[in-house]
Amino acid sequence: MTKPTGKTGSDQRSRGTGAAIIYDALRDEILRLQLRPGEALDETGLGTRFVCSRSPVREALIRLASEGLVEILPNRSTIVAPIDLQRVPSYLDALDLMQRITHRLAAIAHDDADLLAIREAQHRFAGSLEVSFAENDSVPMIEANYGFHMAVASAAGNDYFLTFYRRLLDEGRRMLHLHFIFQRRDDRGPEDLLSDHEALIAAITERDAEGADAIAHEHAAQFKGRFMEFMTRSLTADIDLSNMPRRAE
Amino acid sequence: MTKPTGKTGSDQRSRGTGAAIIYDALRDEILRLQLRPGEALDETGLGTRFVCSRSPVREALIRLASEGLVEILPNRSTIVAPIDLQRVPSYLDALDLMQRITHRLAAIAHDDADLLAIREAQHRFAGSLEVSFAENDSVPMIEANYGFHMAVASAAGNDYFLTFYRRLLDEGRRMLHLHFIFQRRDDRGPEDLLSDHEALIAAITERDAEGADAIAHEHAAQFKGRFMEFMTRSLTADIDLSNMPRRAE
DNA sequence: TTCACGGATGTTGTCGACAATTTGACGACA
DNA sequence: TGTCGTCAAATTGTCGACAACATCCGTGAA
Numbered sequence: 001m002t003k004p005t006g007k008t009g010s011d012q013r014s015r016g017t018g019a020a021i022i023y024d025a026l027r028d029e030i031l032r033l034q035l036r037p038g039e040a041l042d043e044t045g046l047g048t049r050f051v052c053s054r055s056p057v058r059e060a061l062i063r064l065a066s067e068g069l070v071e072i073l074p075n076r077s078t079i080v081a082p083i084d085l086q087r088v089p090s091y092l093d094a095l096d097l098m099q100r101i102t103h104r105l106a107a108i109a110h111d112d113a114d115l116l117a118i119r120e121a122q123h124r125f126a127g128s129l130e131v132s133f134a135e136n137d138s139v140p141m142i143e144a145n146y147g148f149h150m151a152v153a154s155a156a157g158n159d160y161f162l163t164f165y166r167r168l169l170d171e172g173r174r175m176l177h178l179h180f181i182f183q184r185r186d187d188r189g190p191e192d193l194l195s196d197h198e199a200l201i202a203a204i205t206e207r208d209a210e211g212a213d214a215i216a217h218e219h220a221a222q223f224k225g226r227f228m229e230f231m232t233r234s235l236t237a238d239i240d241l242s243n244m245p246r247r248a249e
Numbered sequence: 250m251t252k253p254t255g256k257t258g259s260d261q262r263s264r265g266t267g268a269a270i271i272y273d274a275l276r277d278e279i280l281r282l283q284l285r286p287g288e289a290l291d292e293t294g295l296g297t298r299f300v301c302s303r304s305p306v307r308e309a310l311i312r313l314a315s316e317g318l319v320e321i322l323p324n325r326s327t328i329v330a331p332i333d334l335q336r337v338p339s340y341l342d343a344l345d346l347m348q349r350i351t352h353r354l355a356a357i358a359h360d361d362a363d364l365l366a367i368r369e370a371q372h373r374f375a376g377s378l379e380v381s382f383a384e385n386d387s388v389p390m391i392e393a394n395y396g397f398h399m400a401v402a403s404a405a406g407n408d409y410f411l412t413f414y415r416r417l418l419d420e421g422r423r424m425l426h427l428h429f430i431f432q433r434r435d436d437r438g439p440e441d442l443l444s445d446h447e448a449l450i451a452a453i454t455e456r457d458a459e460g461a462d463a464i465a466h467e468h469a470a471q472f473k474g475r476f477m478e479f480m481t482r483s484l485t486a487d488i489d490l491s492n493m494p495r496r497a498e
Numbered sequence: 499t500t501c502a503c504g505g506a507t508g509t510t511g512t513c514g515a516c517a518a519t520t521t522g523a524c525g526a527c528a
Numbered sequence: 529t530g531t532c533g534t535c536a537a538a539t540t541g542t543c544g545a546c547a548a549c550a551t552c553c554g555t556g557a558a
Binding site for chain 3 (some may be wrong): 015016018019054056061076231
Binding site (some may be wrong): 015058062074097101158159161 | 250264265304307308311312316323324336340342346350357406407408409410413417464
């Protein structure tokens, strides 16, 4: 073997992928709430878990921090970013507007490939609904829903909006998981979500910007209503108020 | 000297500030176009310039990369992010919308402290106009204009919009510098910009959301028009078309 | 002359080690 | 008993070093 490639072991990662792997893994676990908000992430521990030094771990944490998914406390441990309930109203406003603009632009600027991708995403969403219903696990549905809206937003053809919308949807995934952990069954049946998406696809296909905008807005408003209701209903009863900062007024 | 503090030298940075200093410095130089788009940034060189190891340099570069200000080419050098002219239309759309929403919300949600900060920023902007005119240097004006709009957007009270708008304004700073490098004198006098800002402040003070929205939109539209004209006028003549990807049609 | 190949060179990705700082506990004292 | 000061453990921020990868240049052959 005179080959100069350095692949000695079996699962030896090719150079440069270390940080990316850790980043993806942590990001997934954070968004799925497998790592709970506020949980500590020490670099040495992560270094032993993924078999590598602290340098790739550090790089992954820095990238996660600049996306707001973790918080690096200087000279102390880095923690999974807590979900700040006071920011929820702002968040819902932002999600609403970005969903409107991306879906509206999608109706205007899409091409045939975009439509195909959207229909595929919708197909996967329909399949995930059955899986979620059968196994009583909301994770597949949440992720497929994320994929659907990202497919629509991609058709808008504006990277700036897409990037921002993706960040909002990421944070939304955490909230949705939180939502389904407390309340297993949704008030609305899954069929309604499916038909909402179908209506959206129809509007986009017909290049009906106003219609897509309105459906996106209504979609966001429903999410907002469900989430706010969920918060006022189940959180105020259980939550410990002692460590909750009071409103500055 | 029994003091256990580790400050041996004179300008010894206190622990943990290394990466932040490098980040701020590079960010400033990138946004002011002192580092030109496409320029290479090798870690060892930066390590010698700021007197430190490659670790803080690397951290700063990673943070800059996740904000889109530099691009890390795997196993190769990292370069200052090029200004993609094809993305300009998307950028201008995004800037327009985010300026509208932040300035509109500012009119609704501001409090007295916000108004004070806005007026201060406007005062600094007026001062910077004189400096820029006297010294024929557009940098102070551009930076003060940035500060003014950030002050307005801060009054909107929505961190999500603020973060996104800041990122857009950052990229806009680079374009503005580019603009003024080619064309020293603006078509519109500085007084018009000043009065635009005054009108905006008046609308915000009166909590006139529609008015603030309209002024923000007009402001963005003027920037858009000037920049597009600048691009078609002075770029098409000089620019090398060989490495410019052609439109996919 | 042009193209392919191989070594030299420089830069990045990763590693282990050390110093500074925080955190928590333990014990002394009012 | 409650509070403060000191000490030890643990974790981070930084450093220097090495290996892998990419680029560049020179040599040889078609």
